[in-house]
Amino acid sequence: MKLGEIANLLNGEIIGNPEIEITGVSGIGEAQEGDITFLSTESYRKYLSGCKASCVMVKEPIDGLGITQLRVLNPQFAFAKLLEHFYIKPKSPIGISKDSIVSDSATIGKDVSIFPFSYISDSVFIDDGVIIYPFVFIGRDTTIGRDSIIYPNVVLRENVKIGNRVIIHSGSVIGSDGFGYVFEEGKHYKIPQVGGVIVEDDVEIGSNVSVDRATTGNTIIGEGTKIDNLVQIAHNVKIGKNSIIIAQVGIAGSTEIGDFVTLAGQVGVADHVKIESGTMIGAQSGVAGVVAKGVYSGSPIMPHRDWLKAQVVFTKLPELYKKIKELEEKVKELERRNTQ
Numbered sequence: 634m635k636l637g638e639i640a641n642l643l644n645g646e647i648i649g650n651p652e653i654e655i656t657g658v659s660g661i662g663e664a665q666e667g668d669i670t671f672l673s674t675e676s677y678r679k680y681l682s683g684c685k686a687s688c689v690m691v692k693e694p695i696d697g698l699g700i701t702q703l704r705v706l707n708p709q710f711a712f713a714k715l716l717e718h719f720y721i722k723p724k725s726p727i728g729i730s731k732d733s734i735v736s737d738s739a740t741i742g743k744d745v746s747i748f749p750f751s752y753i754s755d756s757v758f759i760d761d762g763v764i765i766y767p768f769v770f771i772g773r774d775t776t777i778g779r780d781s782i783i784y785p786n787v788v789l790r791e792n793v794k795i796g797n798r799v800i801i802h803s804g805s806v807i808g809s810d811g812f813g814y815v816f817e818e819g820k821h822y823k824i825p826q827v828g829g830v831i832v833e834d835d836v837e838i839g840s841n842v843s844v845d846r847a848t849t850g851n852t853i854i855g856e857g858t859k860i861d862n863l864v865q866i867a868h869n870v871k872i873g874k875n876s877i878i879i880a881q882v883g884i885a886g887s888t889e890i891g892d893f894v895t896l897a898g899q900v901g902v903a904d905h906v907k908i909e910s911g912t913m914i915g916a917q918s919g920v921a922g923v924v925a926k927g928v929y930s931g932s933p934i935m936p937h938r939d940w941l942k943a944q945v946v947f948t949k950l951p952e953l954y955k956k957i958k959e960l961e962e963k964v965k966e967l968e969r970r971n972t973q
Contacts, residue, residue: 635652636652636653636669639703644706646703647702648701649688657719666687668685669688669690669715670690690704690705726745727746739753742761746765749767752771753765753771770789775793776794790808793829793832794851795832797835799837800838802837802842803841811852826848828848828851828852829852832854839862848868852866853870860878861879864884867904873892874892875892876895876896878896879895885903887904888908895914900919901918909925910926914934915940
């Protein structure tokens with residue numbers, strides 16, 4: 634593909650030779666001749682001197698660079714679009730495999746692929762263009778919106794609503810029972826979990842994620858939110874739009890998370906927490922109460938700048954302890970002299 638064609642595709646400006654043949658897309662460190670790569674931040678500029686790529690996508694032109702440049706508004710986004718163009722091939726629908734089990738009361742749309750050994754229960758609705766890979770279980774009264782992809786070994790329990798263009802990766806369970814018990818007569822009595830789960834449009838859920846159904850009502854994952862692997866989302870949680878939930882986060886029941894919230898890896902969120910839109914919480918933080926918009930770290934959380942200062946003090950604690958012991962010894966010596 635000629636670079637000129639790529640420039641038209643991305644609405645970019647070429648600085649160099651438009652006739653270069655581009656045969657692949659690669660990262661800046663491993664790119665070879667024929668590849669196009671991108672410069673996302675200034676910290677990666679140091680790699681350009683040894684870069685073998687035929688073209689590099691940049692936000693602003695770089696003077697004196699010996700590689701042809703393609704100026705685009707967002708190099709990383711352009712990189713993602715080219716990966717789709719070069720490597721993601723359109724899938725042809727295979728229809729319903731004879732080795733799958735599909736209820737007679739299920740409604741299946743056009744151009745749907747249902748691979749072998751999947752189970753589709755009563756009153757399920759699957760919209761156009763959906764792909765159901767092998768060993769998927771879909772419970773009764775569940776709906777899946779158009780062009781969604783459900784990868785192998787996913788479980789969608791009963792009364793789950795999946796939006797359009799949703800991706801759910803292998804091993805995830807959507808609609809498992811919430812962890813709800815009441816202690817009575819010396820036993821933990823199970824509270825029936827009779828609610829559902831709503832996953833809105835353009836959500837992506839990583840592998841081995843658990844999203845519990847609500848006790849009553851619905852657990853809700855908002856439009857455009859992205860959830861990494863190994864995340865636990867408890868019953869009646871509500872997550873807003875375009876939030877990012879990174880690996881090994883645990884969110885307890887009835888928590889409300891706003892739009893454009895980022896929870897970094899291994900964050901723990903207590904029950905009935907409210908996190909305002911636009912908030913960022915650093916890795917391994919512990920969250921409780923009502924959290925106003927801001928950037929936080931630590932367990933329990935504090936403003937990130939205060940946490941950075943606290944970490945500086947923490948690293949000096951052994952030295953401070955040593956000085957305190959020395960001062961105590963000096964005080965004891967002075968007291969001993971005064972009593973003589």
